[in-house]
Amino acid sequence: MEGSRARHPDGGGGSGKAALYSVMSPDVFDARLDDEVESAADALRTHQREDGHWLYDLEADATIPAEYVLLNHFLGEPEPQLEAKMAKYLRRIQSDRHHGWPLFHDGDLDLSASVKAYYALKFAGDDPEDAHMVRAREAILAHGGAAHTNVFTRITLALFEQLPWRAIPVMPIGIMALPCWSPFNILKVSYWSRTVIAPLLILMSEKPRAANPDKVDICELFVTAPEEERRYIVNHTGAKLGYAFLALDMVLRRIEPLIPKRARRHSIGKAVAFITKRLNGEDGLGGIFPAMANTVMAFRTLGYADDHPHYEIARKAIRKLLVERGDEAWCQPCLSPVWDTALAMQALMEAGEPTSNASIEKACTWIRDLQITDVRGDWGSKAPDVAPGGWAFQYRNDFYPDVDDTAVVGMALDRADSSANDDALRRAADWIIGMQSKNGGWGSFDVDNTHYYLNHITFADHGALLDPPTADVSARCLSFLAQAGCGKDHPAVKAAIAYLRAEQEEDGSWFGRWGTNYVYGTWSVLSAFNVIGIAADDPAIVQAVAWLNLQQRADGGWGEDGATYWHEHKGEAKTSTPTQTSWALLALMAAGETDSDIVKNGIEYLMDAPHADGKWDEQHYNAVGFPKVFYLMYHGYPVYFPLWALARYRRLRDGNAKTTNFGM
16 A cells, blocks of 8 residues: 555655645645545554454564573574574664664663673674774773673673672572562562562572573673773662662672572572463563563573473563564564554544444454453552453463553443443453552552662662552553543542642653653643543643643654653654654644644644555654663554544544543
């Protein structure tokens, strides 16, 4: 199918489009809008899989494919052909500006990602004297060298004997046996942290040596060769708690070697039991690559044979994450079928797809079957009386249903308007209400996961140990509950509204935890306020609209990148993106601004932005794993969000309506 770029008089893109549309007649504009919506909807339908679901690639930074290569060489099982493809991918995403590897498109050099990428390229056979390797090495050394990488990277380097273990904070395996009332317990950290930490503790206890059959090293990435440089470099906030945990680390460093073998074996058994209970079949521990990779290394360290069923399934789970595109390959951090399917359903229904059509009915059936109703996951420790009823992000991840996914799935099923969805919706609403935190907000996987003092431990230099409530997730929970019929007087709704009002930034925006960034957060909240019935002249909405209007760029679009997670970069925008423009438009339309020139200009930007076969061109990373640490590119976002925004504009304008009854 021809994309609209081929049909545009000006070839698409560029700042000259405003003049084009200023002389376009209303009839021509309407016909163009209809054509864009129908073409994009047709393309989205063609990507639906036979069983009813959608799945798009999920791409992270250089870290994940680099770690895949390193895992192979830890195990002593190189895959030369695949690694050559990954090497080509890593070379392509190396920055032309600073010659290292960033965390997001066109971002600054990230030292840890760069060290891992360089090491992976050496393993794949790149000569250290090749021009791209020389430039990367010089950039890494200019930033302090490999000794200054983060804790997770230094653990990898210790496994490959590039750093001594004393360069790593102490995390005793005995942590697995600590009771719930202790200051640190495995359930007090986020789901992603606990699934990564449990197998990692085995590695830190046993201190295995990577097989590394080719004996590849990266000595050249240290500023000086002497052993004294490769010391433990402390990363903490400088707060008093940081110094306290540093002192504790020094004590543990003396005590840890004295742990009796029997106690160590007991704790390792606890870790293995934790892992195997949550192994999650071919979808892997936690459904995320770092936890899966650590599990494979831990099983190998404990002597599991290649044909051991637990080892086999853990290895298979990782292989499901691989993507090969011609002569390039990368490894995904996880898979996103439930998220993609719920959002694709919303976009198609917005475009006018009848809910009785096979595409929607098949999607509903597929997604209903994945509701988790018979497993009480880790979340149950804080909500013991709440019945299961959520959905995971991945195909399966029964111990870790996602609050955000559940809310979005719930809104899609409710909109599909079928009695077959009633029981699933009731279970989902009950579970969402039961997962609300004390402050009225929602985290993604746990209730009241707010033990903030743990962010100061020496191990947590990434600052992503916890899963506290956030505005974007909370807004979608509020949207779902409102769409499901809960009114303003419902206790959960009242608490959620109060929480979101308190979370509004001084400039009128809301922070986006899981999408980039303030445009995403503001869209989430304005959608929720709309569906719960908060008037458009409410001061919070008026201020948010003013902020969004100020963020529109000269070309009619909106854009943010990962740098805005550093507060000093808030407001910076290098370029407009289709995804963020779509979020801004959906936000403004939810606030009653459908007829504004700001919105029309944004619609024109979307119609004119380069796109083909139902997908808009987008290089910028549009989502977040962990702010300032780990970023994501959802390849589905520039497919369904532009369609969604264009279709909503058409629906609201044609109906002369100022609001919509749907929570997204």
